[in-house]
Amino acid sequence: MPKKYHIEVHPTPNRFPRIGRSGIVDWGEGCLKCAKCVKTQCIYGVYEKRSFSTDIFGDTIDELCKSCFRCVQGCPKRLIHKTINPEWEALGDELYTPEVISANWEQAETGKIPVSGAGYGGPFCGAGFDSMWTDMSEIVRPTRDGIHGREYISTLVDLGRRPPYLILGQGGSVASEPLPRVRIPLPVVFDLLPFGDLSPNVWEAIASAAARLQTMAVMPWNQAARLGQYSEYLAPFVGKEIPEELPLSGFRMIEIEDHEAAKATLEKVKAQQPDLVVSVRMAASSDPSDINRIVELHSFGYDVIHYAAQDSGYEQPGFQGAHLKDMIRQAHAGLLQHAVRDEIALLASGGIAMAEHVIKAMLCGANAVGVDVPLLMAMGCRVCRECVEGRTCPVSIGTISPPWGVRRIINLMGAWHNQFLEMMGAMGIREARRLTGEQGRVMFFEDLERDTFAQLFSGS
Ligand code: SF4
Ligand code: SF4
Known part of the structure; x- marks a missing residue:
């Protein structure tokens, strides 16, 4: 069997903060000053790591946030909200949509297939290639493990x-x-x-x-x-x-x-x-x-x-x-x-x-x-x-x-x-x-x- 073609990837950060899909809106008014504020519980340490970027002249919180909604749901006074970032919504055009651009940025940064969460909330049909459905009836054979392991699939x-x-x-x-x-x-x-x-x-x-x-x-x-x-x-x-x-x-x-x-x-x-x-x-x-x-x-x-x-x-x-x-x-x-x-x-x-x-x-x-x-x-x-x-x-x-x-x-x-x-x-x-x-x-x-x-x- 010929040697498998494999592409070695290495995480490579963006040069400029990525324009995130959503933004954190964090109100101070009405804060109870809880002893254990949800902001200190963020597993990604977003609130500690946030800084002012001179590249974008703004807060880097939206670049760092992984949108897990833990802080949003955890604040007892509901003072933390997430909103769609209008700058993100304005990216690209009909083909190169904000979702497509973000996904390609992420792949170029990580070398990994982006995971967009459970289920698909979008339409099942659209213009161009979106009006094609491929027959995935063989989805269990070969197994996913096999695709990246034992099985040989040639892209030559x-x-x-x-x-x-x-x-x-x-x-x-x-x-x-x-x-x-x-x-x-x-x-x-x-x-x-x-x-x-x-x-x-x-x-x-x-x-x-x-x-x-x-x-x-x-x-x-x-x-x-x-x-x-x-x-x-x-x-x-x-x-x-x-x-x-x-x-x-x-x-x-x-x-x-x-x-x-x-x-x-x-x-x-x-x-x-x-x-x-x-x-x-x-x-x-x-x-x-x-x-x-x-x-x-x-x-x-x-x-x-x-x-x-x-x-x-x-x-x-x-x-x-x-x-x-x-x-x-x-x-x-x-x-x-x-x-x-x-x-x-x-x-x-x-x-x-x-x-x-x-x-x-x-x-x-x-x-x-x-x-x-x-x-x-x-x-x-x-x-x-x-x-x-x-x-x-x-x-x-x-x-x-x-x-x-x-x-x-x-x-x-x-x-x-x-x-x-x-x-x-x-x-x-x-x-x-x-x-x-x-x-x-x-x-x-x-x-x-x-x-x-x-x-x-x-x-x-
Ligand atoms: S939504 Fe999740 S990742 Fe983003 S700041 Fe809140 S806890 Fe951290
Ligand atoms: S479309 Fe042109 S100006 Fe805009 S980011 Fe790309 S290369 Fe730069």
């Missing part, structure tokens, strides 16, 4: 084309020429960042984390050229042409933007370095002609089709507002109809905010998934988009130290990897490559709604 995937058939030589040996391929132990590729105070330190942290995790990072070609020590794990994004200043040697993968002369650009690259895995980045849309373009790019010889939605998870403006999951499903079905699905590596990205989104995107039909904003969140990003408006980043992302950023990204991926194992174990799938297009193991809310109610309300 390949980036590259596959031949439609093998040519066998004398004695049954494989005579087909091997096609260029990059094998990664996680179905996650670090993608270009859609916003942020993107200093060289940020890119260095991402490059070094990709190397430590043995996955790939797509990054602007000038940063990839600068970070030559990690070149094996970097895929320079070059736009439409290969810059003369970029030597291709040392890289295993490169990414080109889809354009009219994409065939000629590929031919130039392959003439220079035939064994390079060449990915083409194509804007995902609900336009059915996307399928023909993917097939055409494949016929040119591209090794990976990077099908990229916006960072919101939706298609570019000017289309119908389709979500990435629906665009992957459409592309997957179209490629099956063209009988080329197994030959093409489809890397999907845009709007991947949580570990479960990776698995769900693969179930829809992706071979691997690109991750962007969560890398920023690992480095403390609040998804406030001040940087997009040209204003100062409240957490000075650009000033991180690369080793700190590396630990945070590795922690996040360590927690995500464990969630991949949990989901795959519960689905009885031991091979991440088998997730691709396994739509029989998913229920889509839209399908259920149509099957259940269409006849009732269609008027027929």
Whole structure:
């Protein structure tokens, strides 16, 4: 059995106090001055440890409090209350909600899967990936202990084309020429960042984390050229042409933007370095002609089709507002109809905010998934988009130290990897490559709604 892929995590504190979900409101008026005040009974020592932070110009109690409600319930005069922090409620947007941001911060800090308490109080359906329910009917087999212990569940995937058939030589040996391929132990590729105070330190942290995790990072070609020590794990994004200043040697993968002369650009690259895995980045849309373009790019010889939605998870403006999951499903079905699905590596990205989104995107039909904003969140990003408006980043992302950023990204991926194992174990799938297009193991809310109610309300 091959050696198990394991991600070593190390607790790495935030640089700035985390914006907590709730705040303590502590009234002094009416206090009985009990001999044994509940504040001295806090098992986390919150009231002793609280201080004034010059980073946030405020009390650190909300950062320290674990919300156990012991002091709230214990005060005989009911002078201690907890309230939802309005600053926390204002974090992020519809996709990167306060809950998603907090959960990613916590994973980047601890490397552990966040535990949100008993039961789930939220809705069972929502937009995008929230309208998918995975079939967890195998949840008792293998056991949870087995997932992290005896059982072998592989999260390895390949980036590259596959031949439609093998040519066998004398004695049954494989005579087909091997096609260029990059094998990664996680179905996650670090993608270009859609916003942020993107200093060289940020890119260095991402490059070094990709190397430590043995996955790939797509990054602007000038940063990839600068970070030559990690070149094996970097895929320079070059736009439409290969810059003369970029030597291709040392890289295993490169990414080109889809354009009219994409065939000629590929031919130039392959003439220079035939064994390079060449990915083409194509804007995902609900336009059915996307399928023909993917097939055409494949016929040119591209090794990976990077099908990229916006960072919101939706298609570019000017289309119908389709979500990435629906665009992957459409592309997957179209490629099956063209009988080329197994030959093409489809890397999907845009709007991947949580570990479960990776698995769900693969179930829809992706071979691997690109991750962007969560890398920023690992480095403390609040998804406030001040940087997009040209204003100062409240957490000075650009000033991180690369080793700190590396630990945070590795922690996040360590927690995500464990969630991949949990989901795959519960689905009885031991091979991440088998997730691709396994739509029989998913229920889509839209399908259920149509099957259940269409006849009732269609008027027929
Ligand atoms: S709610 Fe719990 S953790 Fe928070 S201050 Fe009170 S006793 Fe401490
Ligand atoms: S915290 Fe805000 S300003 Fe800083 S990188 Fe994130 S979105 Fe941009």
